[in-house]
Amino acid sequence: MADTSWPTCSRILKGVILDLCGVLYDSGEGGGVAIPGSVEAVKKLKASGLQVRFCTNETQDARPSFVAKLQRLGFDIAVSEVFSPAPASVAVLKDRGLRPHLLVHDALFPEFDNVDTNNPNCVVIGDAAEKFTYQNLNEAFRVLIELEKPVLFSLGQGRYYKETDGLKLDVGVFMKALEYACDLKAEVIGKPSPVFFQSVLNDMGLQPREALMIGDDLVNDVGGAQRCGIQGIQVRTGKYR
């Protein structure tokens, strides 16, 4: 972070938005590990009277089980404080009367429990990992190509991430694949979409200049926040190089 801007910002600061993976914990076997000092940092932020929200592009898990995992790591965190792409997409789907064909991780399905998926008129893809098979991609493609106005929602646009057994392709890669196949532009839900950051601000009832985003990703966290007028700080943990 730029030290010189901290005092200016801190005078009007009312809320902090924290990325999760790479900022508060490192993912891995058995739920990952808390980054040293992060459990205490969240505690202090909340004790200071600042509003705190958590903003993640995690789409391999539904929020309740995802949050339970973080609580086990020691974090003071509630489901209602966590913003992730899946529930944001549900709001968009309901708002626009869309019924999705879902190409997402099995563990994410609970987020779509109350969504009508019959006779789909759009496609939603998340980080489906092993479920990104040729057959499943063909199925999503066929839904899109049959539609008069094909709509593809991508829960994030990441290129890849690191797991204990190596680098893995992220959802953005398959978004690009389907974009090319159908000659369309996907709508990205999640960071760095300004709509996503705005929904966090709305929940806190704050103006952009009253909030601060802290993340490890220069494009999705810092860049996305800045495009909304939210000051962004990049930490030197997680994917920071």
Next chain:
Amino acid sequence: MADTSWPTCSRILKGVILDLCGVLYDSGEGGGVAIPGSVEAVKKLKASGLQVRFCTNETQDARPSFVAKLQRLGFDIAVSEVFSPAPASVAVLKDRGLRPHLLVHDALFPEFDNVDTNNPNCVVIGDAAEKFTYQNLNEAFRVLIELEKPVLFSLGQGRYYKETDGLKLDVGVFMKALEYACDLKAEVIGKPSPVFFQSVLNDMGLQPREALMIGDDLVNDVGGAQRCGIQGIQVRTGKYR
């Protein structure tokens, strides 16, 4: 075709380049079926003294078995007359001293029999179909991301094709996926690459204006040929709409 240009072209015409699928035969179960009149058309072209070559982006089969299939349909065709992306890529690999990681259909491997694939320093993808699994895509991605100067060859850039059981995603879709993941631009081998058409001209010893390309794909066949100065004609069979 534009009838008015035919006489001009025919006066100096010395060679004809024919696309295969959609022009001479329709693919499908058991090797497909010849398009009515096409077996005779090839016979007449050859009898007229014109040089005839076949130019295809087929990468699900090695040429010998592919050509045998066409011979069974009645076509007068030899392996040496067929130009396809795999052998073209082998020439490029040898010329540039590259050792590929191959993500191609099992049936295509014989084309790469004499290619060193140890300690790969580039990736070649073809229409691998069911072999485009998450795991195989991750493997190709990891080879590329570890290279100082990653090189990706794509055997064609098609979006999709039709089989008897529905539309299927083609190699171009997975090319775009890996391009995005690695932030690179793939080198396309096959139609509509000018290098590919030029290799056919070289084989016939002809100038572009002495040849004619006949295909059913406006971009890959007609457009590709035209960019080389070869006149292109689109037939109304195959994928023509």
